[in-house]
């Protein structure tokens with residue numbers, strides 16, 4: 001991945017946002033299969049950092065348990081390294097930016113603007129149902145932390161979506177539908193205009 005001032009082409013970045021349990025990871029896996037992007041989940045990178053025994057591990061673990069947002073500096077370093085290591089030039093960045101600090105810091109450090117923001121819109125009751133039946137052993141998938149995550153989403157993450165909406169960059173998808181129906185809509189968003197079949 002290039003840095004500011006490099007002549008090399010900037011990577012394509014799509015931010016994938018939506019409430020906890022809205023289906024970001026599920027849909028990203030399908031986009032990867034069909035469109036050749038590399039999927040980087042900020043939450044997964046933070047969890048891997050805890051497992052690696054890093055000096056930030058305890059801080060990250062405590063913040064995730066509380067549903068709080070880890071300082072941008074930490075998350076952006078992990079994202080940059082994963083982008084470099086991938087060898088790809090197009091990325092789905094899932095669960096980031098989660099607040100205004102994440103957004104501004106990523107832009108300042110990488111000088112990358114997202115191509116667009118894929119936003120999964122889903123009612124809270126449906127997201128809660130999905131998380132409580134997810135069974136992936138996540139320490140934050142308990143009702144107490146889920147409620148905190150919903151609060152952070154409303155107060156800190158939705159304003160980021162609104163910021164990109166004001167720039168005309170948001171592609172909003174109804175995420176309450178079954179997985180394959182959601183993906184039909186997502187597929188149309190990623191399919192280049194000249195490849196779309198007229199009906």
Ligand SMILES: Nc1ncnc2c1ncn2[C@@H]1O[C@H](COP(=O)(O)OP(=O)(O)OP(=O)(O)O)[C@@H](O)[C@H]1O
Pocket residue numbers: 018019020021022023024025026027043095130131133134175176177178179180182
């Ligand atoms: N459209 C859907 N309909 C029903 N269940 C779904 C749908 N999309 C995802 N799920 C299920 O809901 C759960 C949460 O999905 P997923 O992990 O993709 O959400 P997420 O947005 O990445 O959540 P988080 O923000 O907590 O990481 C998973 O068990 C997944 O299989």
Ligand SMILES: Nc1ccn([C@@H]2O[C@H](COP(=O)(O)O)[C@@H](O)[C@H]2O)c(=O)n1
Pocket residue numbers: 020041042043044046063064065066067068069070071075094095096097098102140149
């Ligand atoms: N930009 C981010 C993304 C995530 N976190 C922390 O990880 C938790 C889980 O994130 P998921 O996307 O996997 O649900 C999240 O609740 C935050 O605690 C973060 O700090 N910054």
Ligand SMILES: [Mg+2]
Pocket residue numbers: 024025041043095
């Ligand atoms: Mg996820």
